[in-house]
Amino acid sequence: MGDWFTIQTDNGLVMDIAGGAHGGKVILYQHHGGNNQLWRFNAGCLVSKTGLVADIKDGNRNAGAGIIGWKRHDGINQKWSLKGNVVHSKMTDLVMEVNGGKMESGMEVIISPKNGKNNQMWYLHAHRKKEEKKEQGNIPTVITSKGKDLEKKC
Numbered sequence: 001m002g003d004w005f006t007i008q009t010d011n012g013l014v015m016d017i018a019g020g021a022h023g024g025k026v027i028l029y030q031h032h033g034g035n036n037q038l039w040r041f042n043a044g045c046l047v048s049k050t051g052l053v054a055d056i057k058d059g060n061r062n063a064g065a066g067i068i069g070w071k072r073h074d075g076i077n078q079k080w081s082l083k084g085n086v087v088h089s090k091m092t093d094l095v096m097e098v099n100g101g102k103m104e105s106g107m108e109v110i111i112s113p114k115n116g117k118n119n120q121m122w123y124l125h126a127h128r129k130k131e132e133k134k135e136q137g138n139i140p141t142v143i144t145s146k147g148k149d150l151e152k153k154c
Contacts, residue, residue: 004038004049004127006031007087010118011103015039017069020050026067026109028098036069038127044079044090045072053078054096056111061092063112064099085121086114095120 007015009028016029020036031037035049046054052069056077060066072078079090087096094111098119114120 004040005124006033006037006127007039008123008125009098009103010121010123013103013105015109015122017048017050017052020048020052020069022052022069022071024052024069026054026069027105028103028107028109029105033127041080041082043074044081045074046078046080046087047072054080056089056091059091063094063110065094065111067096067109067111082122082124085123087122088114096122 008031012031013028014031014037016027016034017036018024018027018029020034024036029037038049039054040047040049048054048069050069051072053072055068055070055075057066057068059075059077070078076091077089080096081088081090089095089111092111095114096109097112097117099108099110101117101119103119112120
C-alpha cells in the first residue's frame with residue numbers, strides 16, 4: 001500500500017465521496033482533508049481512506065455513468081488505471097471527468113470518452129500530516145507521470 005493523496009483538478013477542487021457515505025456520489029469539493037478526500041491505488045482499485053472504492057454505479061458501461069463510493073468487491077467496475085493525468089476505467093477505457101465541464105464544488109464525476117479537456121485531467125497531491133507540513137512548509141507535492149502511461153499499484 002502506498003501513501004494517501006488527494007486527486008485535484010486544475011482549479012484546486014478535489015475528488016470527494018459525498019458525505020463519505022456508502023453509495024455517495026463521487027463529486028468535486030473544496031479541500032478539507034477528510035478521509036472521503038484521501039485516495040490511493042491498491043490492486044487496480046482507487047481506494048478512499050473511508051474504506052470505500054470508486055465504483056461505476058451498477059456496472060453501467062455507457063458514457064455518462066456515475067461514479068460512487070462502494071464497498072470493495074474487486075469487480076471490473078471498480079478497476080482503474082492512471083495514464084498521464086487521466087484516470088481510465090479498466091471496464092470500458094472511458095475516463096473520469098467532471099460532468100458537463102463545470103469545475104464547481106458539488107459537480108458529479110462520471111465516465112466519458114477521452115477528449116483531453118481540463119475536466120478529465122487529474123493531479124495527485126501527496127497528503128502529509130500536519131506535523132510534516134510544519135517541518136516542510138505548506139508546499140504540496142504533485143505526483144504526475146510526465147506523459148508516460150502508468151498503472152499505479154500500491
